Amino acid sequence: xxxxxxxxxxxxxxxxxxxxxxxxxxxxxxxxxxxxxxxxxxxxxxxxxxxxxxxxxxxxxxxxxxxxxxxxxxxxxxxxxxxxxxxxxxxxxxxxxxxxxxxxxxxxxxxxxxxxxxxxxxxxxxxxxxxxxxxxxxxxxxxxxxxxxxxxxxxxxxxxxxxxxxxxxxxxxxxxxxxxxxxxxxxxxxxxxxxxxxxxxxxxxxxxxxxxxxxxxxxxxxxxxxxxxxxxxxxxxxxxxxxxxxxxxxxxxxxxxxxxxxxxxxxxxxxxxxxxxxxxxxxxxxxxxxxxxxxxxxxxxxxxxxxxxxxxxxxxxxxxxxxxxxxxxxxxxxxxxxxxxxxxxxxxxxxxxxxxxxxxxxxxxxxxxxxxxxxxxxxxxxxxxxxxxxxxxxxxxxxxxxxxxxxxxxxxxxxxxxxxxxxxxxxxxxxxxxxxxxxxxxxxxxxxxxxxxxxxxxxxxxxxxxxxxxxxxxxxxxxxxxxxxxxxxxxxxxxxxxxxxxxxxxxxxxxxxxx
Amino acid sequence: xxxxxxxxxxxxxxxxxxxxxxxxxxxxxxxxxxxxxxxxxxxxxxxxxxxxxxxxxxxxxxxxxxxxxxxxxxxxxxxxxxxxxxxxxxxxxxxxxxxxxxxxxxxxxxxxxxxxxxxxxx
Numbered sequence: 001x002x003x004x005x006x007x008x009x010x011x012x013x014x015x016x017x018x019x020x021x022x023x024x025x026x027x028x029x030x031x032x033x034x035x036x037x038x039x040x041x042x043x044x045x046x047x048x049x050x051x052x053x054x055x056x057x058x059x060x061x062x063x064x065x066x067x068x069x070x071x072x073x074x075x076x077x078x079x080x081x082x083x084x085x086x087x088x089x090x091x092x093x094x095x096x097x098x099x100x101x102x103x104x105x106x107x108x109x110x111x112x113x114x115x116x117x118x119x120x121x122x123x124x125x126x127x128x129x130x131x132x133x134x135x136x137x138x139x140x141x142x143x144x145x146x147x148x149x150x151x152x153x154x155x156x157x158x159x160x161x162x163x164x165x166x167x168x169x170x171x172x173x174x175x176x177x178x179x180x181x182x183x184x185x186x187x188x189x190x191x192x193x194x195x196x197x198x199x200x201x202x203x204x205x206x207x208x209x210x211x212x213x214x215x216x217x218x219x220x221x222x223x224x225x226x227x228x229x230x231x232x233x234x235x236x237x238x239x240x241x242x243x244x245x246x247x248x249x250x251x252x253x254x255x256x257x258x259x260x261x262x263x264x265x266x267x268x269x270x271x272x273x274x275x276x277x278x279x280x281x282x283x284x285x286x287x288x289x290x291x292x293x294x295x296x297x298x299x300x301x302x303x304x305x306x307x308x309x310x311x312x313x314x315x316x317x318x319x320x321x322x323x324x325x326x327x328x329x330x331x332x333x334x335x336x337x338x339x340x341x342x343x344x345x346x347x348x349x350x351x352x353x354x355x356x357x358x359x360x361x362x363x364x365x366x367x368x369x370x371x372x373x374x375x376x377x378x379x380x381x382x383x384x385x386x387x388x389x390x391x392x393x394x395x396x397x398x399x400x401x402x403x404x405x406x407x408x409x410x411x412x413x414x415x416x417x418x419x420x421x422x423x424x425x426x427x428x429x430x431x432x433x434x435x436x437x438x439x440x441x442x443x444x445x446x447x448x449x450x451x452x453x454x455x456x457x458x459x460x461x462x463x464x465x466x467x468x469x470x471x472x473x474x475x476x477x478x479x480x481x482x483x484x485x486x487x488x489x490x491x492x493x494x495x496x497x498x499x500x501x502x503x504x505x506x507x508x509x510x511x512x513x514x515x
Numbered sequence: 516x517x518x519x520x521x522x523x524x525x526x527x528x529x530x531x532x533x534x535x536x537x538x539x540x541x542x543x544x545x546x547x548x549x550x551x552x553x554x555x556x557x558x559x560x561x562x563x564x565x566x567x568x569x570x571x572x573x574x575x576x577x578x579x580x581x582x583x584x585x586x587x588x589x590x591x592x593x594x595x596x597x598x599x600x601x602x603x604x605x606x607x608x609x610x611x612x613x614x615x616x617x618x619x620x621x622x623x624x625x626x627x628x629x630x631x632x633x634x635x636x637x
Binding site: 289295 | 537
């Protein structure tokens with residue numbers, strides 16, 4: 001029922017209405033025709049009565065004139081008698097014709113017409129002939145006995161006929177009245193039913209169309225005013241139901257699009273904020289090594305030092321200048337990440353060598369930390385860009401040192417594991433709060449480091465992840481706040497990688513030269 | 516030798532601590548801290564004549580160190596020279612009770628002059 005379209009429902013309702021109205025009209029016409037028939041029968045009944053009276057008076061005329069002639073012998077009775085006798089067959093035919101449609105009187109009519117014909121044939125005619133032959137005595141006897149008997153019989157017959165006819169007429173009148181009343185009642189009932197149906201139909205239309213349409217209009221207005229959570233109640237048959245469903249779907253996608261836009265907006269704002277934070281961070285981060293470079297240079301230029309001190313200061317200037325250079329490279333890497341271009345130079349690289357090189361470099365940076373390397377002497381070959389991989393390892397070492405501010409041991413392990421080179425860098429530092437672990441690789445995100453004063457750009461891990469992933473590897477960590485962090489990287493081993501890259505001629509000469 | 520002044524240097528960057536020392540030349544006792552908490556402990560221990568304080572410090576930020584120094588009844592009068600790369604914090608730093616604000620990069624001679632001025636005033 002719910003799936004029936006509104007159009008079909010309206011057509012069906014109209015059809016029902018038409019059927020009811022049609023039925024009422026047919027019933028009304030039938031009732032009227034019944035009534036008409038009853039009236040016609042009534043009229044015929046009256047006709048029959050009139051015809052019977054006419055026949056009766058004709059027969060009585062005949063008898064009266066016959067008797068007049070028989071008993072008086074005067075001839076003046078004859079013309080009237082003969083005129084009446086001439087009229088008799090026609091009158092009989094009339095009577096029969098009029099009463100033919102009334103089978104209940106058939107027997108009586110038959111009896112009357114037979115009696116009248118017999119009266120005329122067997123009595124009136126012979127008696128008149130007797131009288132004309134001047135045998136008046138015989139004629140008078142016959143008239144007195146047989147005539148009286150026959151006439152009496154005929155009169156009784158007519159009496160019966162009239163009584164029956166009167167009853168019939170009364171019945172017919174009653175039936176005609178009943179039918180008229182019936183027709184009126186039927187008409188009124190039909191009219192009432194049709195009106196009720198029309199009202200119901202109108203009510204249904206209003207309820208199932210007007211109300212949902214009004215609700216849809218109100219909903220659209222509210223939607224336009226900005227209330228994107230507005231939905232229509234899922235009601236209404238057929239097309240109306242489709243309308244509300246379509247409306248709700250539209251509102252749904254509007255709301256979704258709006259939320260997506262707001263989310264994008266928020267991300268844009270966040271990224272703007274992060275960028276402006278970065279500008280601050282960059283300027284601050286650059287100023288610290290710059291202070292070292294400028295300050296020591298000024299001292300060296302304006303004051304006298306012994307050669308050992310001079311050499312020491314120049315060493316600091318060199319280290320700070322290198323740090324400046326590294327920072328600038330980091331920022332440039334971020335640009336490259338954002339533009340999606342990283343050099344994909346592929347050489348055969350021994351990760352073990354990289355680890356030992358970087359460990360030497362970073363162990364010089366902090367007297368408070370010990371870098372403990374557990375790296376096999378056998379090569380750990382991967383295909384990749386040695387400078388970039390060195391950058392990743394340096395970043396992990398630097399983080400391990402920076403985020404264990406009280407000093408301690410940084411443990412580095414490396415091994416071949418299922419065709420991949422796995423490196424782990426473990427520290428006993430401050431760890432990463434659980435709430436911030438999911439954001440650790442986000443560009444410019446710096447955990448609580450910024451607040452606690454640990455320097456950094458918030459770029460190192462984002463850059464590292466990009467480098468590792470561009471080498472087909474993965475980077476991850478396990479960390480407990482307050483206990484320490486273990487970062488790991490896994491890079492595909494070079495044997496498998498070189499097999500896979502057999503078909504790429506651009507890579508092959510490079511592999512050979514590094515072997 | 517008895518009138519040697521004590522200077523507490525708080526900076527997380529060893530190179531800059533060394534630069535500050537070199538700028539001020541000999542003639543001072545230097546105490547050095549690389550984080551805020553150590554700086555406060557050292558300050559209570561050595562009761563320095565002047566404090567040179569960076570703002571971006573691990574464990575306890577420079578502004579908080581400054582506030583605690585100011586609130587301490589023994590250390591509240593020690594002049595503090597804040598030296599930072601965050602130039603826009605000058606107003607806050609001075610409002611928090613710093614005697615001097617020096618931005619990074621700084622001139623070694625100007626720093627020397629500032630410290631001498633602070634010590635004379637004290």
